[in-house]
Amino acid sequence: MANDYPQGVDMAAAIAAGFVLDRREAVPQLIGRHEDFLFVTGLAGTARDIAALTHDGSHIYTMAGAMGGACMIGLGLALARPDKRVLVATGDGELLMNIGALATIAVLNPANLAILCVDNGHYGETGYQKSHTSLGVDLERSRPAPASSAPAPWRARPISPRAGACCAKATAPPFVVLRVKPDDPPSYKRNMEPASCRVRFRGALLGAG
């Protein structure tokens, strides 16, 4: 069974450190009705999670470059369109590249933005090198936010099927960290042509009042 895991991953150590969930089950269960959100995703794992969940729907914008930009793209979208719920789904590696984005989001505090970090403790796409979260960094505790106004980070372990519904009704940006096993995401082949995905996403944004 261990042979099924990505090469070089110490799965026992990862599980002992709390990376226990199966992302193929946890992400869909957490999100619930994906039609309730516009999605911005990170590059590899979360892009495939959300593309598989939505069958590469027009209401998702999955990145394949611009690493570190997912949260700020989501923030801009949430600020520009307060009538829409925006869900940023990104990985620990992508989030760690621009963790200051969380401080800006905490300050601006848009009620229609939620952030889901699918944390597998590794840079999966480039060969499962360990990320900071495998080396002791806890994204929930280290999230930069003003102490007075910050909503408590959501404890998403074990999975609550209602968490997605709560994200859809929240009045401050929820920040959910799912600690998942460093295992491969769904092997969904998504559209990676950025211009056509932008046009498609814009259609979804403008189409449904």
Add this chain to the structure above:
Amino acid sequence: MRGDFGEGNPWQYPMGQAVEPVLRAMGVICLRIEQPQEVVPTVGAALTMAFQGGNAVAVLLTQKLLGAKAF
């Protein structure tokens, strides 16, 4: 450099293809390396051009040298 020889990810082209024109427009001399045996002499030449010649120099490690990424 991404967005270069053999690139399969469309997201990587805008930045990769802009590197050399942008650097040149800023007055940076660009030296492209495509073969492993060019690395040492090119870096040596760039060091001379920068620290004796007083010029801004970039050594560009192309994907023909590095191989295109699979992601």
